Amino acid sequence: MSIEVDRLVVPLAGVKISSDALHKLSALFTLFMLVGLFAFGNAAFLSVGNGLTVLLQTSVIGLLGIGMTLVIVTGGIDLSVGSVLALSGTVAGLAVKAGMPVPLGMAMGIVVGALCGAVNGIVVTKMRITPFVATLGMMLIARGTALQITGAAPISQLGEAFGKLGNGSLFRVIGMGSNGLPKVIFPGIPYPAILLVVIAVAVGFMLRRRSIGRHIYATGSNEEAARLSGVAVDRTKLAAYVMSGALAGLAGIVLMSRLVTAQPNEGVMYELDAIAAAVIGGASLMGGVGTVSGTMIGAFIIGVLRNGLNMAGVSAFIQQIIIGFVVIMAVYVDQLRSRR
Numbered sequence: 001m002s003i004e005v006d007r008l009v010v011p012l013a014g015v016k017i018s019s020d021a022l023h024k025l026s027a028l029f030t031l032f033m034l035v036g037l038f039a040f041g042n043a044a045f046l047s048v049g050n051g052l053t054v055l056l057q058t059s060v061i062g063l064l065g066i067g068m069t070l071v072i073v074t075g076g077i078d079l080s081v082g083s084v085l086a087l088s089g090t091v092a093g094l095a096v097k098a099g100m101p102v103p104l105g106m107a108m109g110i111v112v113g114a115l116c117g118a119v120n121g122i123v124v125t126k127m128r129i130t131p132f133v134a135t136l137g138m139m140l141i142a143r144g145t146a147l148q149i150t151g152a153a154p155i156s157q158l159g160e161a162f163g164k165l166g167n168g169s170l171f172r173v174i175g176m177g178s179n180g181l182p183k184v185i186f187p188g189i190p191y192p193a194i195l196l197v198v199i200a201v202a203v204g205f206m207l208r209r210r211s212i213g214r215h216i217y218a219t220g221s222n223e224e225a226a227r228l229s230g231v232a233v234d235r236t237k238l239a240a241y242v243m244s245g246a247l248a249g250l251a252g253i254v255l256m257s258r259l260v261t262a263q264p265n266e267g268v269m270y271e272l273d274a275i276a277a278a279v280i281g282g283a284s285l286m287g288g289v290g291t292v293s294g295t296m297i298g299a300f301i302i303g304v305l306r307n308g309l310n311m312a313g314v315s316a317f318i319q320q321i322i323i324g325f326v327v328i329m330a331v332y333v334d335q336l337r338s339r340r
Contacts, residue, residue, distance in 0.1 A: 075287025093262025117245020166257030220287030
């Protein structure tokens with residue numbers, strides 16, 4: 001047995017496989033097993049329409065999960081992403097409602113998310129407050145602000161342009177039906193799914209090929225050693241929280257665009273889905289371990305699980321219980337891996 005960059009190398013049939021890769025393969029197997037199970041119980045589960053629904057649902061979880069992965073790899077946690085999602089979406093909705101062009105309004109929402117992340121990072125690095133408490137405070141602040149500025153009422157009538165990002169698609173094919181009316185032959189690839197892929201590739205490249213990515217891993221693996229090696233630990237943590245906040249803001253824009261309504265009550269408990277996606281995908285709550293590809297697998301596991309349970313008629317309360325067990329088991333596996 002050998003240790004290589006904090007990853008356990010496991011010999012398997014003469015081939016050495018890192019524990020990270022083994023964890024990712026097991027998560028991928030779980031995903032395929034869930035798809036097969038739900039498809040066996042309901043043939044409509046594998047329909048194109050339902051597949052696109054899963055893509056849409058997973059896009060929000062995936063964006064939040066990517067940001068959460070960055071923070072978790074540094075050894076922190078961000079409990080505020082659900083509330084930041086709501087605040088960013090409502091700010092964008094209010095801006096568009098006030099007459100601002102849709103792209104600028106959406107950009108403003110993302111900037112608000114990044115600012116929330118910056119506050120989290122400053123509180124953690126300068127005030128030396130633990131990430132759990134710091135982001136818990138931001139969770140309450142962001143949610144309260146979203147409810148206050150909207151009067152706890154949804155912002156509707158935002159226009160067709162506002163819903164383009166969340167409801168539009170690429171390569172949509174429309175033909176003429178037998179009744180002479182337009183008929184959708186292929187609904188196309190949803191813009192949120194394309195956006196998720198672009199963000200995942202960009203962040204994955206950053207983590208593996210750029211210095212900031214190496215600094216993030218070094219900070220989470222051993223903060224003191226990273227500092228002695230010349231890594232600006234506080235700046236690295238701040239960057240991770242800013243990116244997490246910005247991605248939460250982007251997720252809020254996507255979600256509100258899908259609804260074509262800014263809802264200040266959206267995003268409740270989404271932080272747990274984001275944490276679950278990251279941990280199921282192999283991120284360690286101890287820091288220093290995690291990949292974007294693994295988080296994407298975890299996000300699809302959560303998305304498929306929720307979608308399949310909905311189609312099976314399982315109540316939302318039972319779904320919470322099941323997702324809770326999944327989170328506990330994922331963290332338990334992470335603890336076993338850390339001890340080993």
